[in-house]
Amino acid sequence: MSRLKRPPALAVGQRVRFDGQVRGVLEVTAQAAVLEDDRAPHRVVALIDLFEAADFEVLFQPERMPMPPTGLLETFPPDAVKQALWWEKHILEVLHGLPPDAEPGTAPRPGYGLGSSVTSRQRVKAAELTALGHEVKPSTVGLRRRRYQEDGLIGLADHRPVRKRREFGSVPEPVVDAMRQAIKEGVDTSTRNGAYLIWRTGEILRERGGEPVELPSRRTLYRLVAKLTAGTHATGSAVTRRSRAHGAAAPFGELTVSAPGEVMQIDSTPLDVMVRLDNGIVGKVELTGMIDVASRTLSAAVLRPSTKSVDASVLLARTVTPELMRPGWVDVLKMSRSVLPHRRLLTLDERLEYAAAKPVIVPEMIVCDHGKVFISRNFRASCRFLEIDFQPTHKGSPFEKGHIEKMLGSVATMFAQFLPGHTGRNTDRRGRHPEQENLWSLPELQDLLDEWIIAQWQNRPHEGLRDPDHPGRLFTPNQKYAALVEACGYVPVALSGQDYIELLPAAWRAVNTYGIRINNRTYDSPELGPMRRYDSGVTAKRGLWEVHRDPYDVSQVWVRDHRAGGGWVQATWKYLNRAPVPFGDLAWDHVSHQLPKATEEELADAVAALLTRAHAGPDQPAAKKSRRTKPAKGDHRVAARTKATAPAASVAPPLPTSQHEPSPEEPEEDEETLAEVIPLGLFDPLEDPWKRP
Known part of the structure; x- marks a missing residue:
């Protein structure tokens, strides 16, 4: 039986080749076909005989033409x-x-x-x-x-x-493999140039042995180096080369989050801006930020001369605390004027009535790298205290917290480059003398950053916040937060004053008759009366009392009353009225080294004089002359860093006066008229700053 050739279709009017002739199809039935014939009017042929014929062919059959590319x-x-x-x-x-x-x-x-x-x-x-x-x-x-x-x-x-040519031209395949191995060997080593890679390629070929391979010309090898190292930074930045080589080989996945705070990321990086810490003192600061993956909300961002573990804890406290409207901010930045569900949230927390338009988010998981600040015992303890899942990334894997990495880069392009003193990300992009521009101070820059986050970042459509049903529409972080609250019923629980104090670092001290002594500073309060010269009952600490303090503000401490339910007692530095502004450990240690035998009162006067000289600058006379009229360079720098890290006093309530504390002595009259020193109020976390006056 010959091979059966079935045409796509056999219909009346078609032309077929059969029995050596081209015949027209006159009729088609279920069993036979009627064909034209030269010797007769027609010829009836069974379909099985027609299809089995060796020369059977349907002529002029329409064919499906391919679509032209x-x-x-x-x-x-x-x-x-x-x-x-x-x-x-x-x-x-x-x-x-x-x-x-x-x-x-x-x-x-x-x-x-x-x-x-x-x-x-x-x-x-x-x-x-x-x-x-x-x-x-x-x-x-x-x-x-x-x-x-x-x-x-x-x-x-x-x-x-x-016509397509070979990828590497006439270069032998063993040479290509050897050069690829040479490039791979240099991933974690110091950067070398193309001449080394060519030399190492020849060495690898000799080490492999076998049939000798002739190397192409020098020019051809340099072209091969350019092709194989494209995008690898083999002859460029070592940091970028390692990041590219150890990055994810598979496509990046998408972490599914459905609620605010479900996954948050934290990181720190130097800010590419010169900051005027004080008159004539210029330095750089570090930016530490935290972002919510679900809504892309920049929940908190702090600027410090150098990031410490306590800064990460304070950042955590800011994340779960409403952002207060500040003097000078326009009304459109209020939460009540934003797209956030203000009325619904106000029923849960009355403090939101005077808050700015930034969501309050409680983290469930925090993703961070292996920086000393974030893997410190202090920050881990803060996460455990707030029942936050602490999740470090794998080492050398910055892509695992890509959202915060991208956010920090966005701050540089969207905010930092518009400021005076912008330095660029490296020395190649730095201009001439950025430190001589009209620089902002650190408190002013922090205030600008906070306002920029609320005004710009939270209200800017984000590329990663697209509507799944309408991909052309972008959400802002505030809009996404409002939508997620409607979908998942998320309820923010803001941090209380008790929780804020718990986040501060602790020290254990005895409560004596004169009060508590920390780093040669005396803190006292009438409420410490029942604790004086008594055992705290904590055997593991030999009866000492737990004291929490802010290293950036040495003006006050908080003592836990272990005998009376574990509440907090606020104690104020005894000589607070001698210093015009709160100052930290850095300034105190600096003056202590200069005057090792000085009394506590003299140390307080010296710190106050140091800050006065630094504030006055080289062209202005100091308020009160001292023996050393010319301020030292170290004094300027220490005072500038201390002043930069001092907390803002714009929201601090006034310091309450006590009948038990002696009034400050009247200053002696001098030939020069002294300006009146007005001490600033202290920040009390246990007092609600959002209540109506």
Whole structure:
């Protein structure tokens, strides 16, 4: 039985080749077909006999033409495309008997009509083109026809201008493999140039042994180095090279979060801005920020001369505390004027009535790197206290906290570069003398950053916050937060004053008759009376009392009353009225080294004089002359850093006066008129600063 060839369809009017003749189909039934015949009016042939015939063929059967890859045609020269279109017109006439632009009802030309085979049409087309001046053979037409049927229009174009070349030209494959190994060996080493890679490639080939491989020319090897090192920073930044090499090999996944605070990321980086710590003192600061992955809310950001573990804890406290509106901020920055669900949240926390338009988010998980600040015992304890899941990333994997990395970069491009003293991210991008520009002080810069976060960041459409049903629409962090609150019913629980004090570092001291002594400073309060010279009851600490303090403000401490329920007692530094502003450990230690035998009162006066001289500057006389009239460079720098880290006093309530504390002595009259020193109020976390006056 011969091979059965089933046509796609057999219908009346078609032309078939059968028994050596081209016949027309007159009728088709379920079992037989009626065909034309030269010797009789018609011929009835069974379908099984018709399909099994060796020369059976359906002629002029319409074929599905491939869609021309027009995009690939754009890579060909215009002349090659023009030639392909010219050939297409002739090939279509060979295949179908009519040119593609023929009008309906047009009869085929002689040699292309019914009864002519494809082979005969190819001979006719070759003779026709030769007569027109194109030397074409029938075999050439047949080759063009087969290419057109396989590849469409692209098969008729001349491929020589776009012929693909080998990726590395004539360079032997062993040389390519050896250079790739040399590049891989240098991932974690110091940066070397292309000459070393070429030398190392030759060494690797010699170490492998086997048949000797001839190295290409020096110029060819340098071109190979450029191709293989593209995007790897093999001869560039070592930090970037390691990051690229140890990054994720698989596609980046998407962490699914559905509620605010479900996953938050924290990181710290130097801010590319010079800051005027005090008159004539210029330095750089570090930015520590925390971002919510679900809403992209920048929940908190702090600027410090150097980030410490206590700063991370304070940042955590700011995240779960409402942002207070400050003097000078416009009303549109209020939460009541924003898209946040203010009325609904106000029923849960009355402090939100005077808050700014930034969400209060309680973290459930915090992702951080292995920096000393974030893996410290202090920060881990704060996370455990607030029942936060602490999740460090893998070492050398910054992509695992890509949201905070991108946010820190956005602060540099969207905020820092507009400030005076912008330094750029490296020395190559630094201008001439940025420290001589009109720089902001650190407290002023912190206030600007806080306002920028509320005004710009929280109300800017974010690329990562798209509506799944309408990808063209972008959400702002505030809009996304409001939508998530509606969807998941998230309720913020703001931090209380008790919790704020718990986040501060602790020390254990005895409560004596004169009070508590920490670093040669005496703190006292009438409420410490029941604790004086008594045991705290904590055996592990030998009866000492737990004292929490802020290292950036030594003006007060908080003592836990272990005997009376564990509440907090606030104690104030005894000589607070001698210093115009709160100052920290840095200034106190600096003066202690200069005056090791000085009394506590003299130390307080020295610190106050140091700050006065630093504030006055070189062109202004100090308020009170001292023996050393010329301030030392170290005094300037210590005073500037101390003043920079001092907390803002704009929201601090006034210091309550006590009848048990003696009033400050009247200053002795001097030849020069002294300005009145007004001590600033202290920040009391246990007092609600958002209540109505």
